[in-house]
Amino acid sequence: MGCTSCASGADGQPKGCKNNGTCGTDGCNKLTVFDWLSNMSLPKDMVPFNAVEVRFKNGRKHFYSNPENLPLAIGDVVATESSPGHDIGIVTLTGELVRVQMKRKKELLNLEELPKIYRKATQKDIDIWQxxxxxxxxxxxxxxxxxxxxxxxxxxxxxxxxxxxxxxxxxxxxxxxxxxxxxxxxxxxxxxxxxxxxxxGFRQEASRLGGIGSCGRELCCSTWLTDFRSVNTSAARYQQLSLNPQKLAGQCGKLKCCLNYELDSYMEALKEFPKMDVKLLTEKGKAQCQKIDIFKGLMWFSYEEQAMAWHELSVEKVNEIIAINKKGKKVASLEEFIEEKIIEDAELFNNVVGQDSLTRFDQPKRARNKKGKSRSKNRNKNRKRNA
Incomplete structure (x- = not known):
């Protein structure tokens, strides 16, 4: 999203509005909220909610009442109540959607306790502000x-x-x-x-300053993320990630918030897997788990005496062995439960564009040698005739 003043220049480079978060169109700011009720009219017997949401620098937002019933719209610059004096901000939401935002942020819906909006900002207010x-x-x-x-x-x-x-x-x-x-x-x-x-906090600092993450996109905390949930190293363990602080830490120095995004899916998939510390009882000895693959549903076990020899088993086979062990019985070996997979020979390269062979220069040039031999024979015949 971007406003018209953020378009490209004559040389193709981005101009940038250079408003540093004070863009009037509210299209290139952080934590922008889309007013999906703007085109809907209220019922006749319903009074519009007389409060607005005002944004300040770096995404800081507060709710204010409109006691003077000023005709405010998204993008208007207003003078708000502050202690001491007044502050200047930009309206980001009006109408019933403000009520929804206040309920979501657990704010009291008492308009009398909210700070007030004094007026629309004059040119003098804007000059002082800038x-x-x-x-x-x-x-x-x-x-x-x-x-x-x-x-x-x-x-x-x-x-x-x-x-x-x-x-x-x-x-x-x-x-x-x-x-x-x-x-x-x-x-x-x-x-x-x-x-x-x-x-x-360090997370709040990163959200205020912004930046580009290791994924190549803008930081989630500075674009759309509003609540900072705690991230533990157990989230990385459940997702089978290496505990490398340089890769797991974000710009704030804490664990990345994106570690929690897919954690619920991993936790749901791990319900079908037995615990990592489970041991399979066989006649060859006890076998312990070495590695799991959540996406393919596979587990690798090795005997305690042969730790380097891993055996690949599916989750269904492992659960079958565990069920047999619970009855007090042992299986013969892990090799009996290994499923043989037929791997088809896949064509690694297919000449679909009519390209030449990569080894065309390695082949001997036989055609040219034959031509040379035929030419030499013809020369010898001609010499004999002339003689």
Whole structure:
């Protein structure tokens, strides 16, 4: 999705609207919600829900009441209630879909307790808002220098100015508790505004900053993922993945959220498999499981005395052996339950385009030698005739 100002330029390169999350069309922003009730009219006896959803920098969203009954639409820039002063945001949802979003996020549907929308933003409000946003990058660099000078073990990942410039919020991450009382005094002296510090987790930091994952797509947490569920190493074990921290960790340094996407399917498929620690009793000895293949439904067992010799068994055969062992009996050997598979010879290469053989240069040039011999014979005959 993208707005018209994000189209390609004359040279074919993407222009980019350069609005940094303040695009008015709301088509190229993070965590965009599609209003599927926009073309539907309410019943006559139903009053429209008088609340809107407003988005701020980096996908931060809040719900506000509209006591003045302003005609608001998606993409309008509004001035909202804040403490102190007012903030500037963009409307992302209106109407009944706001009620649905509030129920999903477990927000109270009491409009009186919600902060208010003052007015639609004037040109003066927008100019002040854009002016303070242009300062955020320089303020972030300067704030990091001050924190490093004080020797604080923290990372200031993002800076957000309030719409009227009366307050600036510093988002930071830290592994331990940080005493930033002196830091706030230095910030207030350097930036001459009210300071607010907010600690965020490493996952929240990655969602705010965004980026490209190892799959080549944008990060899920910065595009559509709104809740961060805990990810354990057991999710990787169930999916038969190697416990390599470099491959399992995302940009936030934690386990990737996508490990939970297919976990339920794996858990459902593993119900048909016996446990990995089960041992099969045979007359040749006990056999233990070495490896399983969830997709093909196969298990590999080896005798305890012959650990290097693996035997491939299907899940049905393994369950059959376990059922026999539960009756107090032993099977003769694992080899009796191995199913022989007939592998058909598949043609690896098929010349469907009329290409020449890859070994055409390796063959001797016999045709040319025959021609050379015939030419030499004709020359000898001609010489004899002339003589």
């Amino acid at each position: 002016g303070v946003r242009d300062r955020e990058e320089d303020v972030q660099k300067r704030s990091r220098e001050i924190a490093m000078a004080l020797g604080l073990k923290m990372k200031i990942s993002d800076v957000e100015f309030q719409g009227d410039g009366s307050k600036v919020i510093f988002y930071y991450t830290a592994e331990e508790r940080v005493d930033f009382r002196q830091l706030i005094k230095d910030f207030a002296r350097a930036f001459s505004t009210r300071i607010e510090m907010k600690q965020v």
